[in-house]
Amino acid sequence: MGVGIDVEHLNAWYGTNHTLQDINLSIPANHATALIGPSGCGKSTFVRCLNRMHETNPIARATGVVKMGELDIYKDASPVDIRRRVGMVFQRPNPFPTMSIYDNVASGLKLNGFRNKAILDETVERSLKAAALWEEVKDDLKKKSGASLSGGQQQRMCIARALAVDPEVLLMDEPASALDPVSTSKIEDLIFQLKSQYTIVIVTHNMQQAARVAENTGFFLNGKMVEFNSTDKIFTMPSDKRTEDYITGRFG
Amino acid sequence: MSTNPKPIAAPGGDAPLRTPTNYQTRAMRLNSARRYLMNHLVTVLAVLSTVAVVVPLVAIFAYLLYKGASSLNLAFFTHIPAPVGEPGGGMANSIVGSAIVLALASSMGVPVGIAAGVYLAEYGRGKMLAMAVRFTADVLNGIPSIVMGIAAYSLIVMRQMHFSAFSGGVALAIMMVPTITRTTEEMLMTVPHAIREAALGLGVPKWRTVVSVSLRTASPGIITGCMLAFARVAGETAPLLFTAFGNQFWSFKLNEPIAALPLQIYVYAISPYDEWHRLAWAGALVLILMIMVSVTLVRIYAARGILKGAS
Amino acid sequence: MTTRIKFQQSLDDLKERLLMMAGMAEQAIQRSIEAYRTRDLSICELVFRAEPAINRMEREIDQLALDLLAMEQPMAIDLRFILSVIRINADLERVGDQAVNIAVRVREMGAFANIDLPVDIPRLASLASAMVRKALQAFIEADADLAQSVLMLDDQVDEMNDAAFDTLSALIKEKPELTPQSLNALIIARNLERVGDHATNIAEDVIFWVRGADIRHKSGVA
Numbered sequence: 001m002g003v004g005i006d007v008e009h010l011n012a013w014y015g016t017n018h019t020l021q022d023i024n025l026s027i028p029a030n031h032a033t034a035l036i037g038p039s040g041c042g043k044s045t046f047v048r049c050l051n052r053m054h055e056t057n058p059i060a061r062a063t064g065v066v067k068m069g070e071l072d073i074y075k076d077a078s079p080v081d082i083r084r085r086v087g088m089v090f091q092r093p094n095p096f097p098t099m100s101i102y103d104n105v106a107s108g109l110k111l112n113g114f115r116n117k118a119i120l121d122e123t124v125e126r127s128l129k130a131a132a133l134w135e136e137v138k139d140d141l142k143k144k145s146g147a148s149l150s151g152g153q154q155q156r157m158c159i160a161r162a163l164a165v166d167p168e169v170l171l172m173d174e175p176a177s178a179l180d181p182v183s184t185s186k187i188e189d190l191i192f193q194l195k196s197q198y199t200i201v202i203v204t205h206n207m208q209q210a211a212r213v214a215e216n217t218g219f220f221l222n223g224k225m226v227e228f229n230s231t232d233k234i235f236t237m238p239s240d241k242r243t244e245d246y247i248t249g250r251f252g
Numbered sequence: 253m254s255t256n257p258k259p260i261a262a263p264g265g266d267a268p269l270r271t272p273t274n275y276q277t278r279a280m281r282l283n284s285a286r287r288y289l290m291n292h293l294v295t296v297l298a299v300l301s302t303v304a305v306v307v308p309l310v311a312i313f314a315y316l317l318y319k320g321a322s323s324l325n326l327a328f329f330t331h332i333p334a335p336v337g338e339p340g341g342g343m344a345n346s347i348v349g350s351a352i353v354l355a356l357a358s359s360m361g362v363p364v365g366i367a368a369g370v371y372l373a374e375y376g377r378g379k380m381l382a383m384a385v386r387f388t389a390d391v392l393n394g395i396p397s398i399v400m401g402i403a404a405y406s407l408i409v410m411r412q413m414h415f416s417a418f419s420g421g422v423a424l425a426i427m428m429v430p431t432i433t434r435t436t437e438e439m440l441m442t443v444p445h446a447i448r449e450a451a452l453g454l455g456v457p458k459w460r461t462v463v464s465v466s467l468r469t470a471s472p473g474i475i476t477g478c479m480l481a482f483a484r485v486a487g488e489t490a491p492l493l494f495t496a497f498g499n500q501f502w503s504f505k506l507n508e509p510i511a512a513l514p515l516q517i518y519v520y521a522i523s524p525y526d527e528w529h530r531l532a533w534a535g536a537l538v539l540i541l542m543i544m545v546s547v548t549l550v551r552i553y554a555a556r557g558i559l560k561g562a563s
Numbered sequence: 564m565t566t567r568i569k570f571q572q573s574l575d576d577l578k579e580r581l582l583m584m585a586g587m588a589e590q591a592i593q594r595s596i597e598a599y600r601t602r603d604l605s606i607c608e609l610v611f612r613a614e615p616a617i618n619r620m621e622r623e624i625d626q627l628a629l630d631l632l633a634m635e636q637p638m639a640i641d642l643r644f645i646l647s648v649i650r651i652n653a654d655l656e657r658v659g660d661q662a663v664n665i666a667v668r669v670r671e672m673g674a675f676a677n678i679d680l681p682v683d684i685p686r687l688a689s690l691a692s693a694m695v696r697k698a699l700q701a702f703i704e705a706d707a708d709l710a711q712s713v714l715m716l717d718d719q720v721d722e723m724n725d726a727a728f729d730t731l732s733a734l735i736k737e738k739p740e741l742t743p744q745s746l747n748a749l750i751i752a753r754n755l756e757r758v759g760d761h762a763t764n765i766a767e768d769v770i771f772w773v774r775g776a777d778i779r780h781k782s783g784v785a
């Protein structure tokens with residue numbers, strides 16, 4: 001159900017800052033791919049280019065080819081279409097504060113004009129179950145506001161919200177960095193289960209998380225992609241010294 | 253502080269022990285006392301200031317009540333003014349007329365103001381046009397209300413060759429727009445960018461994001477802004493002097509002169525008749541009450557609306 | 564100034580302890596061969612008494628390595644280094660065990676007549692301990708090429724062991740009265756051949772650490 005993403009000669013700018021320099025990489029379908037690297041290396045920018053969120057910033061610009069399957073996402077489709085096929089979960093949970101849990105999860109559908117109550121009910125239940133949150137909230141769906149849940153629950157709700165529109169790719173920008181170890185574990189288990197249905201790209205500061213969750217890992221440094229390989233190779237026998245220095249924690 | 257180290261013997265024999273610890277304690281105690289005092293002083297000042305603000309409001313209201321309550325009777329709310337010299341009569345037409353003019357003004361001012369605020373916050377950031385709009389709004393805000401009236405007079409009344417409720421509505425609407433615009437813009441700016449991104453990330457088009465997410469989240473604040481604007485223009489007299497003009501009789505047509513409460517109060521207050529003075533006091537009381545009631549109603553509705561949205 | 568100072572110090576500490584362990588193991592082998600040459604039973608005693616210290620050191624090194632794995636989340640080259648240390652640690656302990664075995668054989672031989680056997684045990688011993696020393700030198704210097712050269716010496720040691728086996732078997736057939744001494748010498752030769760194998764393992768571990776290549780069990784049947 002997921003689709004692979006091929007990136008060719010992707011360059012991105014914020015104003016005059018050349019944030020991404022000639023990125024080439026292939027993200028395999030139905031696998032989890034982790035992107036690691038120090039702060040400011042461009043991994044978040046890269047991920048935002050994959051669902052065309054990068055261009056929502058007025059001073060942002062990108063060139064290059066990003067293909068989802070056969071589709072060139074910049075030339076052959078509108079940003080809105082792409083974002084319905086490529087979902088995103090952000091670093092800090094961002095539920096809609098004025099909406100209930102039900103409305104939050106259904107928002108992707110409701111705000112696009114979907115009104116069929118039966119389908120909405122079924123979608124909300126399915127998504128919350130996929131996000132391992134159904135049991136905890138099923139009695140308070142319409143009574144509780146989305147913002148009244150705990151941090152870990154909010155993030156899982158945001159994942160459910162992203163899954164409700166049935167994307168093919170799920171982008172996760174440091175999804176567990178604001179959460180405690182228990183919530184983090186739950187989300188990692190979730191990713192493990194979701195892999196078979198979606199293509200997952202996860203940006204993370206936490207190398208151990210990348211090692212636990214992803215089959216492939218890419219290391220970004222100063223806007224360039226230094227190395228991309230299977231996760232076990234990267235963490236036991238990296239080919240580039242810069243990767244090894246970052247992984248072993250030796251900076252400076 | 254209770255476990256002092258062994259005191260150092262002071263040079264010069266058995267003088268009272270002045271160890272470093274002792275010195276510190278005393279200085280700290282003095283400092284602490286001074287801070288305590290300062291705290292209380294500022295609290296008292298704050299309370300006094302609050303009282304100083306509230307007392308005039310309460311005093312005005314109490315005086316109005318005293319002067320006007322006796323004149324409030326059913327007739328006041330159902331009759332139009334009596335001819336000069338005759339007792340009785342009411343200001344029913346002014347009350348209705350005010351309501352009509354304010355409704356007109358809101359129907360024109362609120363959409364324009366909110367639309368301008370939305371433009372400034374969501375679409376125009378950094379653009380030259382946005383800076384021009386903001387500047388214009390600030391200038392409009394500062395224009396004296398009588399000048400507004402004259403502007404509406406020359407733009408509409410002179411063209412149409414007659415006074416009208418419509419022109420009064422326009423004058424008041426223009427006065428509402430700057431307040432609503434600025435408040436809407438500021439409230440939209442308080443909406444966290446993260447939830448806009450959440451909506452965009454779901455594939456929701458920008459216009460829909462603005463309407464269903466940004467505006468919805470900022471709506472309590474925006475409604476407050478509209479209420480503020482409404483309350484301000486509800487009591488304006490000058491703009492209506494040469495637009496609505498006032499009317500001694502019932503009038504429901506929009507292109508005819510219409511009575512308005514502030515206008516009528518003004519006319520009655522400067523008249524030489526005691527009877528009309530009495531009505532003016534009653535009118536002023538009713539005006540204040542009308543504003544208070546409408547503001548409260550909107551508050552209740554908005555608060556319920558927030559909770560509803562959360563359920 | 565690189566980061567992870569504490570971790571780096573722990574790694575250096577681990578390396579030092581391993582080298583100390585290596586010194587103790589090598590000394591044990593030297594002593595046991597000296598005992599063979601001189602048939603001095605007091606030297607055998609020295610070897611026996613030094614054994615517990617080697618075992619204790621092995622436990623300490625294993626514990627330190629385990630702690631580092633748990634607490635510091637080592638990756639890539641650090642992870643390979645610690646894994647190599649754990650393996651080399653085990654091999655060095657077994658070298659110590661072989662030294663004890665040789666000393667036991669020497670003590671057994673003390674009950675019988677001291678004759679010159681047609682087998683050059685000391686030369687075999689010096690070759691085996693040279694292998695160990697070279698492998699540890701490769702470890703100290705992280706030199707994979709030096710480690711590679713140790714692998715090639717193993718063939719020599721194996722050949723010498725086979726030759727000793729043939730010579731001593733023939734001797735037993737020829738002069739059955741020399742059987743006890745011959746058998747003990749045969750066992751000593753085999754112990755030394757095992758020491759050579761352990762040196763080979765150490766060299767392979769060094770190559771794994773430095774190059775990330777797992778070349779164990781690639782050479783032919785020894």
